Amino acid sequence: MTIQFHDETFRGDYSFKNSDWAIKRFPFPFHEDSYMYSVNMEQHRGGPDGSIYEKRFDVDEHYVSEMRDRAMVLADDPLRCQSLPHMTLAGWDLLELIMVSKSEDYPDLFELHRNGDKWRWVNKPMGIDDSFTFLDEATLPYGPMEYITRQTQGDFCVLDQRDDNLWMDAGMITTQADWSLDFDIGMNFFEWHAPVPLAHEKGIFVRALKFLLSIQQGAPARRLNWTMTVNPLLDTSPENYHKWGIQKTSVTPENIGAKQHLRVELQTFFRLPRSNALVFPIRCYLCCFDDLMSVPKWGRRLHRVIRDLPEELATYKGFIDNRPMMLDYLSAFDDGQPTSMGI
Ligand code: HEM
Numbered sequence: 001m002t003i004q005f006h007d008e009t010f011r012g013d014y015s016f017k018n019s020d021w022a023i024k025r026f027p028f029p030f031h032e033d034s035y036m037y038s039v040n041m042e043q044h045r046g047g048p049d050g051s052i053y054e055k056r057f058d059v060d061e062h063y064v065s066e067m068r069d070r071a072m073v074l075a076d077d078p079l080r081c082q083s084l085p086h087m088t089l090a091g092w093d094l095l096e097l098i099m100v101s102k103s104e105d106y107p108d109l110f111e112l113h114r115n116g117d118k119w120r121w122v123n124k125p126m127g128i129d130d131s132f133t134f135l136d137e138a139t140l141p142y143g144p145m146e147y148i149t150r151q152t153q154g155d156f157c158v159l160d161q162r163d164d165n166l167w168m169d170a171g172m173i174t175t176q177a178d179w180s181l182d183f184d185i186g187m188n189f190f191e192w193h194a195p196v197p198l199a200h201e202k203g204i205f206v207r208a209l210k211f212l213l214s215i216q217q218g219a220p221a222r223r224l225n226w227t228m229t230v231n232p233l234l235d236t237s238p239e240n241y242h243k244w245g246i247q248k249t250s251v252t253p254e255n256i257g258a259k260q261h262l263r264v265e266l267q268t269f270f271r272l273p274r275s276n277a278l279v280f281p282i283r284c285y286l287c288c289f290d291d292l293m294s295v296p297k298w299g300r301r302l303h304r305v306i307r308d309l310p311e312e313l314a315t316y317k318g319f320i321d322n323r324p325m326m327l328d329y330l331s332a333f334d335d336g337q338p339t340s341m342g343i
Pocket residue numbers: 037038039040157159166168177178179180184192193194195196199204205208209212225226227280316317
């Protein structure tokens with residue numbers, strides 16, 4: 001289908017809105033009526049037509065506006081994009097992966113013309129037509145990772161692999177769920193996961209790391225993660241907590257359906273060819289409670305998941321104070337039927 005790009009905001013007047021198409025393909029993350037952390041990894045090799053899994057890097061109606069929001073975040077705070085000196089080659093790997101994937105998966109929107117190391121990249125939605133020399137930084141307006149991730153939805157961690165561990169040595173992080181690249185830069189897999197409750201004790205990170213270290217080129221993997229966000233904010237960073245944290249107190253029983261958003265991250269993992277780095281794109285999808293309730297089985301299930309979620313997780317995900325109000329709203333959509341029944 002041809003994508004109609006929205007002109008919308010993720011701050012100020014919050015004009016972000018999902019079309020019926022976007023609601024239908026929203027990645028509702030719960031496969032049962034309760035939730036606990038697990039090593040929920042699967043292969044990322046396409047998916048049903050039209051789903052968010054179909055393409056390697058999903059492009060949707062929010063693309064152009066999300067890129068505008070990213071540019072605003074970077075203008076305020078350049079440290080949201082960092083790459084340690086040894087990661088430049090991985091940045092080129094990432095640029096190639098994204099350009100090849102997008103031009104093959106969306107030929108009407110993106111074109112890549114290659115003649116040896118002379119490349120031409122055309123990004124029609126963003127009005128970009130650039131020629132450059134592959135592996136020559138001086139021919140691009142930014143470093144390769146920054147250049148391509150200013151044009152690609154989702155955050156990106158680029159991990160160096162050494163000493164049987166992964167190291168967060170580069171990233172473009174402007175749409176994160178309350179963690180900071182500037183704080184985590186240079187940390188390893190266990191260090192940056194230190195604040196997560198309950199998962200370390202369950203051995204989840206030891207097993208997850210083992211899986212990640214063995215990911216091969218051409219065999220990407222994926223998982224979903226989720227949290228809650230008040231207002232359709234992309235930038236929920238610790239750096240800007242003073243701006244968005246207070247908004248959690250603006251939720252009332254009257255506005256919760258419109259203000260409270262389920263925030264789902266499609267996290268994918270790709271091995272990069274020259275650098276052997278691992279790239280971890282984190283693509284954020286937002287959907288307000290009112291829109292979620294248009295799918296009755298989601299309403300029933302979300303009520304049960306939120307009601308029974310361990311306190312540690314509701315606290316870590318930042319909605320423990322608003323949970324009672326959420327449950328008042330959601331319980332009206334739970335008719336007690338099994339969630340496997342009906343639509
Ligand atoms: C949370 C990064 C892979 C499970 C986080 C956080 C970061 C992060 C920065 C936030 C920690 C904080 O509170 O400061 C990454 C990166 C990965 C990766 C860069 C890829 C190399 C995985 C994998 C799993 C996982 C494979 C599989 C189990 C989790 C969980 C949380 C978390 C359960 C808590 C999320 C929540 O409750 O919202 N991760 N992660 N991560 N990560 Fe990862």
